[in-house]
Amino acid sequence: MYALPPGIAADRLEVTGISCPDCRGVLAVKSEGRDDSLVFECRVQHTYDLAELLAAKEERLEDNFWATITALSELSRLLAELVERGRDHGETAEAVQAYRERAHQVGEQAQALRDIVGGNRPVDLTRTQPGSSAIG
């Protein structure tokens, strides 16, 4: 599935293959102005130029990473506490070992995602502007 539809036209919205960053609705695109700048719009008229869309998509991406890091960290912590608790609360040695292994696994995944977020470098959008090619 494409992101941008073929044959983007001036002043006629074409449906894209990407979702609106603000409401997850269907996003449409047209071009406008001398440079055929892209303008994106959803059903409720959240509106973006290209730089704004990229910025919003980067923000959603980071939000999603942190949501996943949180899910992994919570699970890891819960399992680790169950390992401690299990000793005095009738858990079998096998169950405690399973908790321990899974806590370690998801803990490592959380750290790996933190490293990924830390290394992400969103593009500089200074030149991703309508008219940037014209004014060089």
Next chain:
Amino acid sequence: MINDDRVARDVIVIGASAGGVEPLMTLLARLPRDFPAAIGIVLHRSPFYETQLPWVLGRHSPLTVVEPADGVALERGVVYVAPRDQHMLFEAAVVRLDRGPKQHRTRPAIDPLFVSAAAAHGPRVVGVLLSGFGGDGVSGFLSIRAVGGITIVQAPDDAQFPTMPLRALKEDHVSAALSVEEIAAALSVLAPGGALEVGAPRTPA
């Protein structure tokens, strides 16, 4: 009286938000070329746009103003401006950049610089909060005070957007509330270890 124990306050960390560019330019323009302190600046900014911020802030300043790379040496007489989309930390000998979680919904944020500087440099740190909105910088101020550092805010009637200085005045025992020109003069006294004749600011209602 501030700094009557004559400690060289040679690590200066400055936070600013809305309305912060002009006071930062004025401040840097008024410091001398051989200024004997390292200066860190966090200005709230968009994470997506590369601007010529060091050039803008340093236009009228005799000091070297840079956006540091991760791990560069922390040196006196240099002004380090936090780059877009990274927290900037002052460690004992180097500057660290960290794309960690946003703080106060922003990256770079002021608190990571203030807190790290306080942890690494203790009473040598002077924290300065200029014009802006929001609560970023208050935790950092408390960290600086906790290790015997000095905290200065731009006087609310001197700031374009006084919310940030007012928040700090309310939450912390700020050492002084001064105009930008007075802050420049104060830093020039404090950096080499001079004492400053200033009354403590009134706490806003």
